[in-house]
Each structure stands twice: as C-alpha cells, then as structure tokens.
Amino acid sequence: MRFLRVTRAPLALTVLALVATSCGLGSSSNNAVTPGADIKVGISEPLTGDKSDIGTNSDNGYKVWEAVVNSHGGINGRHVKIIQYDNNSLADTAVSQYQKLVTVDQVDVLLGPVSSALVIPTEAVAAQYNKVFVEGTGGSPQVFARNFNNVFFVQPATVEHQADPLVDWIKSLPPDQRPTVAGYPTNDDPFAQAVVDTVQKAFEGMGIKTGYKQTYPPTQTDFTSIGSAMKAAKVDILVQGSVADQDAAGAVKGYSQVGFQPKVSYFASGPDSASTWLDLLSSKAEGTMTSLDWLQESTVPGNKEFVDTYLKMFPNKDNLVPAEAAEAYAAGEVLAAAISATGGVDNAKIISWLHANKVQSVEGKFGWDSAGRPQGGTFDLIQWQSNHLNIVWPLNVATNGTKPTIPKPSW
Amino acid sequence: MLLLQGLVLGVLVGGMYALMASGLTLIFGVMRLINIAHAAVIIFASYLSWQLLRVLGIDPLISIVILVVVFFIGGALLQKYVLSALIDKDLSLALLATLGVANVLEGMEGALWTSSFHAINTGYSDQTYHFGDVYVPLIRIITFVASVIILAGLYVLLTHTNLGRAIRATTQNRAIAQLVGVNVNRITMIAFGIGIAVAAAAGPLMGMYYPFYPNSHWGWIGKLMAIVVLGGLGSFRGTLVAALILGVAEQVTILYVPANWAATVFFVFLFAVLIVRPQGFFGHVARESL
Numbered sequence A: 001m002r003f004l005r006v007t008r009a010p011l012a013l014t015v016l017a018l019v020a021t022s023c024g025l026g027s028s029s030n031n032a033v034t035p036g037a038d039i040k041v042g043i044s045e046p047l048t049g050d051k052s053d054i055g056t057n058s059d060n061g062y063k064v065w066e067a068v069v070n071s072h073g074g075i076n077g078r079h080v081k082i083i084q085y086d087n088n089s090l091a092d093t094a095v096s097q098y099q100k101l102v103t104v105d106q107v108d109v110l111l112g113p114v115s116s117a118l119v120i121p122t123e124a125v126a127a128q129y130n131k132v133f134v135e136g137t138g139g140s141p142q143v144f145a146r147n148f149n150n151v152f153f154v155q156p157a158t159v160e161h162q163a164d165p166l167v168d169w170i171k172s173l174p175p176d177q178r179p180t181v182a183g184y185p186t187n188d189d190p191f192a193q194a195v196v197d198t199v200q201k202a203f204e205g206m207g208i209k210t211g212y213k214q215t216y217p218p219t220q221t222d223f224t225s226i227g228s229a230m231k232a233a234k235v236d237i238l239v240q241g242s243v244a245d246q247d248a249a250g251a252v253k254g255y256s257q258v259g260f261q262p263k264v265s266y267f268a269s270g271p272d273s274a275s276t277w278l279d280l281l282s283s284k285a286e287g288t289m290t291s292l293d294w295l296q297e298s299t300v301p302g303n304k305e306f307v308d309t310y311l312k313m314f315p316n317k318d319n320l321v322p323a324e325a326a327e328a329y330a331a332g333e334v335l336a337a338a339i340s341a342t343g344g345v346d347n348a349k350i351i352s353w354l355h356a357n358k359v360q361s362v363e364g365k366f367g368w369d370s371a372g373r374p375q376g377g378t379f380d381l382i383q384w385q386s387n388h389l390n391i392v393w394p395l396n397v398a399t400n401g402t403k404p405t406i407p408k409p410s411w
Numbered sequence B: 001m002l003l004l005q006g007l008v009l010g011v012l013v014g015g016m017y018a019l020m021a022s023g024l025t026l027i028f029g030v031m032r033l034i035n036i037a038h039a040a041v042i043i044f045a046s047y048l049s050w051q052l053l054r055v056l057g058i059d060p061l062i063s064i065v066i067l068v069v070v071f072f073i074g075g076a077l078l079q080k081y082v083l084s085a086l087i088d089k090d091l092s093l094a095l096l097a098t099l100g101v102a103n104v105l106e107g108m109e110g111a112l113w114t115s116s117f118h119a120i121n122t123g124y125s126d127q128t129y130h131f132g133d134v135y136v137p138l139i140r141i142i143t144f145v146a147s148v149i150i151l152a153g154l155y156v157l158l159t160h161t162n163l164g165r166a167i168r169a170t171t172q173n174r175a176i177a178q179l180v181g182v183n184v185n186r187i188t189m190i191a192f193g194i195g196i197a198v199a200a201a202a203g204p205l206m207g208m209y210y211p212f213y214p215n216s217h218w219g220w221i222g223k224l225m226a227i228v229v230l231g232g233l234g235s236f237r238g239t240l241v242a243a244l245i246l247g248v249a250e251q252v253t254i255l256y257v258p259a260n261w262a263a264t265v266f267f268v269f270l271f272a273v274l275i276v277r278p279q280g281f282f283g284h285v286a287r288e289s290l
Helices: A008-023 A051-069 A091-103 A118-128 A164-172 A188-205 A224-232 A245-257 A276-287 A305-314 A323-340 A348-356 B002-030 B036-058 B060-089 B090-113 B139-161 B162-172 B174-179 B184-209 B213-232 B235-258 B258-276
Strands: A039-045 A080-086 A110-111 A132-134 A152-154 A179-187 A209-216 A237-240 A264-267 A290-293 A357-363 A364-368 A380-385 A388-392 B130-132 B134-137
Touching: A008 B235, A039 A051, A039 A091, A051 A080, A051 A323, A080 A091, A080 A118, A091 A110, A091 A118, A091 A323, A091 B162, A110 A323, A110 B162, A118 A152, A118 A188, A118 B002, A132 A323, A152 B184, A164 A188, A164 A290, A164 A380, A164 A388, A179 A188, A179 A224, A188 A209, A188 A237, A209 A224, A209 A364, A224 A245, A224 B002, A224 B235, A237 A245, A237 A380, A245 A264, A305 A323, A323 A348, A323 A357, A348 A364, B002 B060, B002 B134, B002 B139, B002 B162, B002 B213, B002 B235, B036 B060, B036 B213, B060 B090, B060 B139, B060 B184, B090 B213, B130 B139, B130 B174, B139 B162, B139 B184, B139 B235, B162 B174, B162 B184, B174 B184, B213 B258, B235 B258
Parallel strands: A039 A080, A039 A110, A110 A132, A132 A152, A179 A209, A179 A237, A237 A264, A264 A290
Antiparallel strands: A290 A380, A357 A364, A380 A388, B130 B134
C-alpha cells in the first residue's frame, strides 16, 4: 500500500539537481584559454545568494582593477586575466572552486572572496597550495587565528577596530548625554560578531549596560520581534552586527514598525552601501551610522582613476561607488605591487615581499604582520545626514565640520 | 505585554504565510505535484510589482489585480503545454520542470534587476498604529486583510461554485471525477492557473514586508512546504492553521531566545505532529490499490 504517489526517485533527482546548481561548477564567466603571457588571477565570489549584493560590488571592483591594470600595459608587460566563479554564497562551493582554480585552471595567483565567512574556509586552500591570498573584506579575528603567512587583509585595520571611532565618540560625550543601555542583535557571522563583541566590551567598561544580545541567522529578514524585545529592554543605543543590506535594511524596517527608536543606531555593514541604502529605506536612513575604511572623495594616489573607471564601467544614477568595490580594487593593487616588485608570479617571493613592505592602495598605505593583519591604519565613523553620507568622527577628518547627530531622527 | 506583541505580529505574518502557501497546496491537491517554482513565482511577482510602482507609479495593492490575471494565464499555459505532457510520462519530469522554471525566473531577475536587494516602499509603508504598548504596523494589517480577502475568495470559489466542486472532485479522486463527467484536464489547467495567480497575489504583499533578491526564493520554498505538510497536503484549512502556528512560533520564539532557534522550534513542532499524525492536521491518507 502506498500513501502518496510521490516516489523517492524525483526527490533524489531534485536533490542532485539542486546540488549541481548550487555547486556552480561550469558557471565560470571566463573559461577561455588564456595566452601564456597573461597573469591568471583566480577569484570565487558570491554573485548569487544572501551575500550577492556585497559579492557583486566586490566583483565589480576586481573587474575595474583588471581594466585599469591592463589599460596601463599590465604588470611588467603581462596582462591580467581574471578567472572567476560564482559560489552562491556557500562556503563549501567557494572551497571547491578555489581548489579548481589552482589545480584545473592553474591560475598564477589568487584574490579572496568578499566577507570573513567566505575567506576563513578558502584561505586554507590557498595556504595548502602555497598561494598568496590577498583579500579586501575578511578581517575578523578568525581569519588570522591560524597564522597563515600567505593571507593579506587590505583595509586600514582589522574588524575588531572597525567600531573604535563609535566607542571614542560615545566616550567623548558628557555622562548625562551618553546612552545607558545597548542592544547587540548580531548576524551569525564571524565579521559581525567580532565588531559587536569589541564594542560590547568597551561599552560595558564605560558603564553602558547590555540590554539585549542575540544572534540571528544570515537569512533573517523579519526583525519586528527583535525590535520589540529591545524596546522592552529600553535599549537606547543599537549596535547591529549586520552583514548585508538584507539584514541591515530589514532591521530598520522592522524596528520602525514596532516603535523601537534608539538614540544611536550603528550597523557593522549596510549604511555604507550608498547606492542601495537610500533606495531601500528612503527617509528611514537618516541618522544611521557605520564605519568607513575608504571614501569616494579620497585624494589618495590612484583613487580618482579607480572612481572614474568604476563609474564608466558601472554607471548609476547617484554616481556612487560601493566600499566593497574599493576594497577589492585595493586588494588587486596590493597584489599588482608585489608582482611588479618581485618581477613575476613566484608566490613565495610575493609573500615574503608583502611581509617586508608597506603598499599604497586606495585604502591607504600600510603593511602587515606575520598573520596578515594590517598595521597602522584607522576607520572613520560615518552617518547619514540629510541624504548625504558624512564622516562625523574623528572630528579632524569630519566632512565640512559636521558632528554626529544625537539623538538620531525617528525612523 | 511583550508576549501580546509577539502574538499579534505572529498572527499577522501568519496570514501572509497562508496566502503564500495556499497556491502550493492547491496545486499539490489537484496535480500531486510539488511546485518547486512556487516561491520563485512569488518573488517574480514582487519584482514586477516593484517595477510597476517605480515606472508607472502603480500601487502594489492595485498591481495585485494586474498580476493575478497575467499569472493565471501564464500558469494555465505552462500547465497545458509543458507540465501536463510531462506528468503523463512521469511525475518526476514535471517536478524537475518546475525546478527549471525556478532557475529560469531567478536568472532572468538577476539579468533584469541585478542581484542587489530590492524592497517595495510605498507612502504608507512607514505608518504604524499602537494600542498601548502593542504596535501594529499598517503594512501588516493591510497584508493580513488582503490575504484574508483573497483566501476567503478562494474558499468561496472552491465551495460554492461548480468550478470549485469540480476542482475538489479532481483533488479527491481524479478517476471518479472523470467518470462523472468532469473534464479533469481542463480543471487541472484552471486549478494550476489559480495556484500561480494566488502566488502572484502574494508577491507584492511579501515585497512590502521583506527585502528580496533573485534567489531568495530558496529560503522560502522550504518554509512553505513545511506549512503545507503540517497542514495536510492539499488542505486549505490545514494550510491556514499551520501558517498561523509558524508565524506565532517564529515571532514569540525570537522574543525570548536567539532567532536561530525560531525555525528550529517550528520544525520540532512539525516533526512532533507528523509522528502522531503523519498526514498533517487536516490531510487524508490516500489509499491506493496494490
């Protein structure tokens, strides 16, 4: 006797199809055989899945770097050829794709994927094959915990220090103006947790109580109940461990719907996605904060060419360049500098050179310790004010002398 | 008060879940087909509603009417010219075809609208009412009411019209329905079209709730299938009850424990119910001859 007509066969086939689809094998955007003189650079990025927004931004940054480098005649006369796969935001897929890049595609060097969650599993593949692994977005402590000497994180500081300017600013407020209860809803992601844990420790040292701290899954989109819980806990400073537009914008929408109105709202990621943040939130974006490692208007060497080329290749109505694109571009710049200085793609020489030198990129000029942590840089605190993203802390670099708005307008 | 807030939000979101899942259960009931593309259709309707609002200024609630008509026709044609032929050969082929439809829609959305997140923002998106300390967002009231109206319309259609009786007869026993003169092929085509049209109605409402992106449907289809299974495959009443349970379980769980546990709580409940009642709340055990 059978209870249902649906047999196991179609389900098994479906699972196989889903696995095949999610692996993304065969989805290379460039499988052409490259000329021998080209420098083959392997990258796996999350162009689909829950990290697709930042993955696409990062991928565009890499494409701009490839275009700029080749427009200058390549590196040491050799053109750059990126071989790239879409990992669907899945760590296992990214790992298998980096293995394929090294063993099948036989790339010369590797650049990392966006986010700590994808860098942590894939950096081990690069280490296994003694490949240099330069990346612009994976800066959580776990990235450096295994002391791989082939990893180089291209931002001014690691993520534990991302919210330092927020802590400094709150510390600068008179005690009667400081928030008193903090809420830390956090994406189940190593980057987000590193940011939040550091802030929580600093705030508790300043006497700011922890009213709420919970982890939510990466696919979370409904934040109304989390907002209700924080409102009940009388949270007046929100430090959200967000990773993408999905959880950051979803949170703002949910919080506004249940009347959760903190005095300060800081997001580990989200408000810096200038091109989409306003589209997603319109007036609710006002007053939201995050940290910045790069500024579109920066005058550091190479930034103007990067911004101009980006906007030419990826025009948008607001003429905005996402930070992830700059981070990827900077990773490419660092790799190019090392290849140029060592005269080839000997990965051991490139790794040694990067450990011994500071490199100028659009992210600034800095070097790395033995595990790939950047040394010597700092972040800035930014806030949405009247539909503009302004640097508000430290005051000596603030945009036109603007100061942080507290309490932020209601969302 | 916090618990009351969670219950209110849970019931409201549960109404939308019921609408999202009802088309899935209708299609399964009539065709015995798990439409893997169901959530992809919902997301596609969200994109179209977003586009209609952005380009033509058509309110999402108005766009529901347009989308329902277009998607009904599209669904009926898909069933008539693709799925019915495949089902006649092997049900698993039709199942794979729906997987293909999901992938096609996902790829098309990525090409047309990029893989960035989108959200449908209207003038009333920001409004919220509060009764004491309980906040009730207008958008949630609207989506709940719209879901109830659509589901009520579907209920009336199925229980008080000849078409509905024919659909129910086909659902209960296809062979006997045919024997008593029901044109089961035509009824199946119409029922599939209705299922897709209901999914289209859910799209704009879902898009006003949550940000969406091309492959966000994979996160939804598991949840919708779980609702349909818990309610009893093919049962509307069961779908409604299960959706409300999922909505309340999610919202209340998050109030007290990490959100990671919200889905777990629902699935633990699902497994517990299925152990006691494998056919779900209102499902029937289909006995077939050996």
